[in-house]
Amino acid sequence: MKTVIIKYNAGNVQSVMYALERLGASYLLTDDESEIRSADKVIFPGVGEASTAMAYLRERGLDKLIPSLKQPVLGTCVGMQLMCRYSEENDTTCMGIFDIDVRRFPNESGFKVPHTGWNNIHSLCGPLTDGLVENAYMYFVHSYAADVCPETIAVCDYVRPFSAMLHRDNFYAAQFHAEISGNEGQRILENFLKL
Amino acid sequence: MLTKRIIPCLDIKDGRTVKGTNFINLRDAGDPVALAAIYAEQGADELVFLDITATVDERKTLIELVRNVAHTINIPFTVGGGISSVADVSALLNAGADKISINSSAVRNPALIDELALEFGSQCIVVAIDTRWIGVEQALTTTPHAPSPMPYAHIVHTHGGRKPTELRTIAWAKEVENRGAGEILLTSMDTDGTKAGFALELTAHISGAANIPVIASGGAGTMNHFVDVFTVGKADAGLAASIFHFKEIEIPDLKGYLREKGIEMRI
Numbered sequence: 001m002k003t004v005i006i007k008y009n010a011g012n013v014q015s016v017m018y019a020l021e022r023l024g025a026s027y028l029l030t031d032d033e034s035e036i037r038s039a040d041k042v043i044f045p046g047v048g049e050a051s052t053a054m055a056y057l058r059e060r061g062l063d064k065l066i067p068s069l070k071q072p073v074l075g076t077c078v079g080m081q082l083m084c085r086y087s088e089e090n091d092t093t094c095m096g097i098f099d100i101d102v103r104r105f106p107n108e109s110g111f112k113v114p115h116t117g118w119n120n121i122h123s124l125c126g127p128l129t130d131g132l133v134e135n136a137y138m139y140f141v142h143s144y145a146a147d148v149c150p151e152t153i154a155v156c157d158y159v160r161p162f163s164a165m166l167h168r169d170n171f172y173a174a175q176f177h178a179e180i181s182g183n184e185g186q187r188i189l190e191n192f193l194k195l
Numbered sequence: 196m197l198t199k200r201i202i203p204c205l206d207i208k209d210g211r212t213v214k215g216t217n218f219i220n221l222r223d224a225g226d227p228v229a230l231a232a233i234y235a236e237q238g239a240d241e242l243v244f245l246d247i248t249a250t251v252d253e254r255k256t257l258i259e260l261v262r263n264v265a266h267t268i269n270i271p272f273t274v275g276g277g278i279s280s281v282a283d284v285s286a287l288l289n290a291g292a293d294k295i296s297i298n299s300s301a302v303r304n305p306a307l308i309d310e311l312a313l314e315f316g317s318q319c320i321v322v323a324i325d326t327r328w329i330g331v332e333q334a335l336t337t338t339p340h341a342p343s344p345m346p347y348a349h350i351v352h353t354h355g356g357r358k359p360t361e362l363r364t365i366a367w368a369k370e371v372e373n374r375g376a377g378e379i380l381l382t383s384m385d386t387d388g389t390k391a392g393f394a395l396e397l398t399a400h401i402s403g404a405a406n407i408p409v410i411a412s413g414g415a416g417t418m419n420h421f422v423d424v425f426t427v428g429k430a431d432a433g434l435a436a437s438i439f440h441f442k443e444i445e446i447p448d449l450k451g452y453l454r455e456k457g458i459e460m461r462i
Contacts, residue, residue, distance in 0.1 A: 115197065118198045179269070
């Protein structure tokens with residue numbers, strides 16, 4: 001099986017690579033279109049700022065390539081946000097794979113931003129969360145989040161309920177960092193590789 | 196609900212843990228990778244590695260250690276000690292660290308925080324603050340950071356808490372947040388090593404003043420000290436070293452106890 005991690009200026013993707021190695025999966029880190037198209041699984045990571053990341057994707061045509069992929073694609077963190085319609089972070093039009101917008105957490109007393117640490121996910125459905133119990137804990141670090149919508153397959157609550165995971169056709173996404181979310185996070189990556 | 200975090204801290208010298216440990220099932224108690232794996236298995240929410248050496252050769256050892264830890268554990272970990280440049284941070288993140296912690300270098304050059312946050316994102320920049328309650332005449336009082344005539348104040352210290360600076364702790368905490376730090380690791384030199392409890396008032400003050408998470412460190416001796424630091428101290432995470440290394444408190448027991456006391460824990 002060929003797993004590709006899409007390479008772009010998305011900060012630290014090292015922990016995703018190590019997580020795949022722990023699972024015994026081989027991978028290729030690349031931005032080459034034919035390599036990405038011929039992969040069995042595609043992981044679209046992301047740490048950083050939305051408008052810069054989108055600009056980079058556009059320069060390389062990755063913003064057209066990613067939505068046209070037919071194999072299972074997993075976007076994580078900012079990768080997930082870029083797969084949504086729009087992000088409030090610097091007023092950024094995103095790829096629109098998921099029909100939902102990404103908004104900043106409002107300032108509310110008792111809720112620090114970024115949302116940092118372990119939080120539970122619930123209302124789980126679909127194959128990616130197979131074997132997970134409701135309210136499993138995942139590790140989050142983010143200031144922006146997608147609202148809950150019909151494509152939501154896991155919900156997390158912080159200030160307001162938001163989409164912890166999304167799914168549409170062959171596209172999957174997780175707001176949390178499955179790669180450093182303990183055995184439960186590892187399960188999600190395993191489930192993705194098995195799709 | 197977002198949980199409070201329990202964070203064991205490992206002091207590293209020449210690629211080995213120091214201060215000793217008491218894990219009888221560890222063949223080599225000084226191996227930080229084996230120790231990290233045990234803590235992760237026991238339910239630690241995160242780990243912090245503080246490198247107390249800093250020569251170039253030892254740096255290479257540290258990078259190798261970070262790589263091994265990242266290969267082994269599946270929870271976030273932070274690396275600190277002797278980090279003073281974008282290149283240092285880049286090397287550690289590329290080796291697999293999730294976050295880095297800076298201390299003296301941030302005091303010396305506060306713009307480093309902005310630079311690192313811009314380059315790598317706030318989410319991986321932890322600023323460690325070592326603080327002590329002292330008479331202000333002992334502090335350096337030559338800068339605008341110390342205009343108050345109060346006789347005593349919480350003053351930021353560097354060099355492992357030995358050297359007072361001119362910075363007021365609370366003002367410095369706000370400044371590091373404004374410059375883009377993602378978390379504050381607050382160590383009270385007054386309580387560190389005493390096992391008499393965390394510095395609750397100061398922690399609550401900083402946690403209230405800053406809108407980023409505060410990791411409290413220094414003084415943990417009993418499970419109730421953690422209850423106090425999360426309820427009274429309003430900390431987001433509690434860090435300790437020797438009580439975990441010497442198994443005075445075991446992480447599963449601690450997390451069970453805290454949950455019984457109504458504190459949200461990942462178990």
